[in-house]
Amino acid sequence: MQFPSILASKRTHSRNAAPALVFSAVLAFAALLSQQPAAAQSNTNDDVLIQMKQAFQRGDKARLTALLPQARGHALEPWAAYWELKARLQEAAPNEVQDFYARYPGTYQEDRLRNDWLLLTGQRRDWDNFSASLDGFRMGDDPQVRCYAILVDTLRSGTATQAQADEVRRNWFAQKDLDDGCLTAADRMTAARLLSTNDVWKKARLAMEANRPQAARAAVAIAAPDALPLFEELNASSAKFLTGRAFVAAKSRKELVVLALIKVAMADPELAASQLDSKWGPMLSAEERNWLWGTIGRAAAIKLWPQAGSYFANVTKNGDLSDDMLGWRVRAALRAGQWKEVVPAINAMSETAQLDPTWVYWKARGLASAGGDERRAQARELYQSIAGSRGFYEMLALEELGQRTVVPTRPAPLTPEEKAAARSNPALARGLYAIAIGLRPEGTREWNYATNLHDKGGMDDRALLAAADFACQREVWDRCINTSERTKGVVDVEQRFPMPFHDTVLRKSQDIGLDPAYVYGLIRQESRFIMDARSGVGASGLMQVMPATARWTARKIGMTDFSPGQINDRETNITIGTNYLKLALDDFDGSMALAAAAYNAGPGRPRSWRNGPVLDAAIWAENVPFNETRDYVKKVLANTTNYAAIISGRPQSLKERLGRVGPRDASEPEPNKDLP
Secondary structure, eight states, X not given: XXXXXXXXXSSOOTTTHHHHHHHHHHHHHHHHHHHXXXXXXXXXTHHXXXXXXXXXXXXXXXXXXXXXXXXXXXXXXXXXXXXXXXXXXGGOOHHHHHHHHHHSTTSHHHHHHHHHHXXXXXXXXXXXXXXXXXXXXXXXXXXXXXXXXXXXXXXXXXXXXXXXXXXHHHHHHHOOSOOHHHHHHHHHHHHTTSSOHHHHHHXXXXXXXXXXXXXXXXXXXHHOGGGXXXXXXXXXXXXXXXXXXXXXXXXXXXXXXXXXXXXXXHHOHHHHHHHIIIIIGGGSOHHHHHHHHHHHHHHHHHTXXXXXXXXXXXXXXXXXXXXXXXXXXXXXXXXXXXXXXXXXXXXXXXXXXXXXXXXXXXXXXXXXHHOSHHHHHHHHHHHHHHOSSSSXXXXXHHHHTTOOBOOOOOOOOOOHHHHHHHXXXXXXXXXXXXXHTTOHHHHHHHHHIIIIISSTTOOOHHHHHHHHHHXXXXXXXXXXXXXXXXXXXXXXXXXXXXXXXXXXXXXXXXXXXXXXXXXXXXXXXXXXXXXXXXXXXSOBTTTXXXXXXXXXXXXXXXXXXXXXXXXXXXXXXXXXXXXXXXXXXXXXXXXXXXXXXXXXXXXXXXXXXXXXXXXXXXXXXXXOSSHHHHHHHHXXXXXXXXXXXXXXXXXXXXXXXXXXXXXXXXXXXXXXXXXX
C-alpha cells in the first residue's frame, strides 16, 4: 500500500496551502464516516456540488465558473474544479492544466483531466504538451492515448518497430468507434509497411460487423482512398451494390464485396450464404471466404438457427476467424451436440481468449467427450486450472472433479492498522462522500481508481479487504462487493455475498415457496443492494422492478393499495420482486435459468430461446443470444449457489440448480400467459 503517495505533492508550487485545505476537509470527512451513520453525513456546501454537476451536464460554463469559488475547501473540491476546467478545456491554456495538476496532485481528478488533455493535445498534434503530460498518466488505460504515445515515439525516432505496430493493431481492432489516435497511428504503420493492407481491410470488416460504418470508411480511406465512392454506395444499400456495381468493384477492389456481404449477413445470413455460395465465392480468396462463412455462421448462431453449423462447416481454416466468430462456432456446436467441433475451434482462438474460464471449461468437456485416457487427463488438468467458487464455470469445473461449492475459509481478521489505512485514504473517503450526497457515478469512479489504478497493479489483497470493509460498514454494498471480488489469494464471503435485509428477504421468499438464496443471487446481480438503484429503462429499487411489471404483479397477488410511488419502498419492492420471480419460475417449469433470463430480458424471449433440442442448461445459457442476459443468467445462478452454501452451511451443486432446458410440454398449460 502506498497511501501517502496520494497526498504527496509532485512538485513545489506556490499554492501548496490550497491542496492542504482540501485534503484536510477530506480527512475530516473520513473521520466523520467512521463515527456517524450515513444519514448524518452532510455539508452546507453539498448543494453547490450538486448544482455544479448539473451545470456540467448542461455544458453551462458560465454557471460552473460562478459556482467554483463556493466549492473551495469542500471535501469534493477536486470534482468541482475538474468540471469547471473540463467544460472549457478546448479554450484552456496549458498553464491552467499544469496548475490543476499541481493543485490536486495524485487525485483521480488530476489523472482524469490528464487523460482528457492527452486526447485533446493528441487530436491537435500538439506533441510537446502531449509529452509533458504523458509521464504522469497513472491510469494508463486509454488505448487511444497509447496509440498517440506510440505515434510520438515513431515521429521522434524516425522509425517504428514491429512490436509497436502489433500494439497499434491490437488497440485499433479493439476500438469499435472511430477514434483519431489509433487510426492515425495505424495509417503511419501502414505507410511504413508494418501493418499490411489486409490488416486494414480486416479492421474495416470488424467495423462493419459492429455496425460502425464511419470507422469502416476510415479504414478504407487508408487501404484504398480511391474506393471511397464505391464504399459509400455499398454502405447506402448493400443489396443494390451487390446487384449492380459490385462486379465493377470486384475487378480491382473485391474487398468491397466482402464488406457488402458482411452487411447483408448481419441482417439476413441465409441470403448472404446464398449469394456467397452461388455468385461471389469463386472471386474471393480462401481467407475472405472463410471470414464470410464465419460471419454468416455467427449471425445464424445468434438467431439459434440449426443451420449455423452447416455454415461454419464451410470454413476451411479456423485461424481465419475472429475470436467472436470462434466463440459462436463453439456455441453452435454445443447446441447441436457436435462435440468434435469444440476443441479445434477453441484451439484456434487467441491465447488470451483461450484463458477465459468459459473456453477452458468447454475445451475440457470436449476433450472428455472424445474419450481416451490421455484426453481425460488433459480435461482434468483444465478443470483443475479453474475450479473454485469464484464464478459459473469455475463452479462447474469443481463439480466435474467430484466436489461441490462450499463456503471458503475466511481470511485472517483485519488489523486496526489495516482498517485505519483504508479509513484515512482520501480517495476512498471522497468516493463515499460523493455517493452519500447523490453523486454515485463520480464516487464509484473515484473509489475504483483508488483501489484499482492509483498504484500499478492496484491494491494488494489485504488493502482490498480493508477498503471493502470500509464500504461494508457504510452499507455501500456495491463497492463492498466489487472491491472484495478483486482479491486473488483470499475470499471473504461476508463481503462478497452480504445479506442485507436478511429477515425481510427470508420471510418474503419463504411465504411464497421461493428459495431465498435465489432471491439474494438475483438482487446481488440486479442492484448490488443499492436501495435507490434505477436502470436506464426505468427499473427501480433492490429488485429493479419496472413500473408496468409492478402494477401487473400487484394486481396478480391482490395488493389493492399499491401505487407507483411505493416501488422504492424496501418492503414493497421485495414483495413485488419476489412474487414476480415466483410467477416467472412457475411459468418456466421451475427452471431457475429460464426464470432469470425472463427477469432480465422479459419472458417472451426465453420462451422462444427454449425451443429446439433439450439441452444441459449450461449449454442453453451459453447460447443465450444477448450478451447481457447470457452473463446475467450465469452470474445469478452462481450467486445463488454461493448464497445457498452460506445459508445452509452445506455443500451445494450448481449443476442440480441448472438442470435441463427444452421446449414446453404442449400438454401443460402456461400458468401466466400474460406474464409481462
